[in-house]
Amino acid sequence: MDYANRKQPPKRKPGQTRRGGKAAAAQRKVPWAIVLLAVLLVAALVGGLRFIAGGKDAGDANNSEVTQQPVTETPASSTGPVAAPMPKKPEERWQYIEELENLEVEVDVPERELGPPKLMQCGSFRKRADAERLRAAIALQGLESEIYPSNNNTWYRVVLGPYETKRDAEAERHKLQRASIHGCQIWNWNL
Template sequence: MDYANRKRPPQRKPAKGKRGSQKQTERQVPWGIVTLAVVLVIALVAGLRFIAGGNPDVVPPTSSESHLPTPTNNQVEAIPEKPEERWQYIEELENLEVEVDVPERELGPPKLMQCGSFRSKSDAERLRAAIALQGLEANVYRSNGGSWYRVVLGPYETKRAAEKDRHKLQRARIHGCQIWNWNL
């Protein structure tokens, strides 16, 4: 159905002689709701004045109308002296030395990092060259009777040094390097 080009339905004409239908179309003001809204606004204003603190008709006295006696020079009290500190821990902490026992770090076995294991020596040499471009030295070792070629970096004294080189290789998009406690 074409809603854009459709015709309006014919309008019904009101029956002649009935004035009640015209009265129904006029809007009547709901005076009850208007009265309730006015009462609520007045209550809100009164509540805010009560919260604000006092009667709005009473004017506070000015300084010239004040009935308080003014102090004379004899009546003014001197400011008391600063009391002496009763805490002495501040001085004690400044002169205190703290002794800490730091155990020496035990070095475990040397760490080696393996970055790849290949069937062909040419693939292992290609990875070794990519590692050499990052400034690190890798070695290619035969394993499993000469059927596998491993690309290994190290030995490292600490795991932290091996992790440093591994992160350097990861930034160069060489992933998959594993750190092991190996001896060659």
Template sequence: MDYANRGRPQRPKKPKKGAKSNAKKASVARRPVPWLIVLLAIALIALFSYFLISINGEGDKHPATVTPPAAQTKPQQQLPEKPKERWQYIEALENKEVEVDVPERELGPPKLMQCGSFRQQTDAEQLKAQIAMVGLEAKIYPSDGDSGRWYRVVLGPYKTKRAAESERHKLQRNKIYGCAIWNWNLD
């Protein structure tokens, strides 16, 4: 079969607008009304309504509980007297104070926060300026090691690690990352 010469498939032609609306009207007019279903629905609604009307108010005629005649002749018994409590701890706990020994928190060595270590002093001073823009004061400490001279940018000392963490979070909110908290003594 020659696929190139077979041609395009033909679509059915659409009827004109006026013809389309007439076709819909004709199809609606031809459908028979299901009178059997309509009559059945009306009968069910009527039966349900009759049922609701017939049970209206019958709940008041029947009492909720039926008491036997033997129970009506007996006199009601009195409840026994409430017993006294045997437990003494309730009054003892109301007036008791608890003493707890809390040891003092050991602070430990002061904390320092290092935010960078650079070969060039200009790089260290640039980071120090960024930290100053946040509102914190940093110091630059030069240190000599096996690999040459380094310039460390350090904040602190802090008495507690919590104070150092607070300032580190402040730096992180201003996009200065990489600060580490150490137990250092720079003396």
């Protein structure tokens, strides 16, 4: 569509609308049926909410205040009605509570079979000085390690242990990892 060359719409007279002027506006009727239906729906909604809430109308509330009188207890010496004493607290009829309090449970825990002793190797070096440096860092963590030469004194292994269980070895390995000593391996070695 060419907006530059299009025709201008005809100018309207004051008070005239696009749909035919004042006469068309006067001919529009208000849909009274829809307005009446909307008012009825709102009234039904309000009534339903009051019914659900259990509320009373304002007129009923005023009447109930007038008819209700506060109930006061009368002393036992007066001739008026006497309030019944409170019923006794019912006794528990359950016996399992007492049985469970005195019950002891016995559990058979099988003995754990211990495998071969575990050793943890934290390093293997060609120079003994490097192995001594790692051993000193481990000693600063409160753990004791040994240096074992292997291959005719060409390699030096830094080893911790022996440990009875792998759990003990894992605990010390985590302690070394917190101190930034990584690379320790747990093996089923027997020296």
